[in-house]
Amino acid sequence: MNTCSQCGKQDAMITLTTETEQRSLCRDCYNEVLSIELGVQLIDLPDSIIVKDSEGIRHYFYVRPELFHQGIRLEAGENDFYGYRFEVFGELDCDQQELFQKLYDKVKDGVSRKYINQKVLPGGHTYQTMPDDELVGRIEYNEEDPDVPLVIIDGKPYNWEEIGNMMRSYEGFQFHLHILNEDE
Ligand SMILES: [Zn+2]
Structure with a gap:
């Protein structure tokens, strides 16, 4: 990856x-540039x-704030790429402390x-x-097989073979697959 030009x-x-000009910026420096442009300060x-x-x-979980022209995004993630990851969005003029609380609650709920x-x-x-x-999780890129993504459930990666195995006891049942936006 490039180093930040700022x-x-x-x-x-x-x-x-x-x-x-064209500049490459890290997330922190980009936040700073946008903060000035939008007149919005990210609080500590x-x-x-x-x-x-x-x-x-x-x-x-690390917590990473990101400014956008449309609003503020807060992400909490485990350092493991296939770990848990959550995000929340707020308006540019939202209460950032409240937004953080929303993220915190989402993380707590998510891992609870x-x-x-796993049975042996x-x-x-x-x-x-x-x-x-019921399964709830996230769809993520699969390095080993770019054609078929992984699903991250309980902060762990599973392939569709494994998901399929879990479905065996449900043969004959109906199911409902619904993809959600991060903020739903
Ligand atoms: Zn930088």
């Missing part, structure tokens, strides 16, 4: 093109959230429930079940 340090994620928020899941395991149970057979073979007959 601070020279972080990974540049955003390319800013004006009439006269905690840069991490630590919550326990239903099994008492601690999950560490497990959709997949006497021979050591593991299999998964869906205790609530």
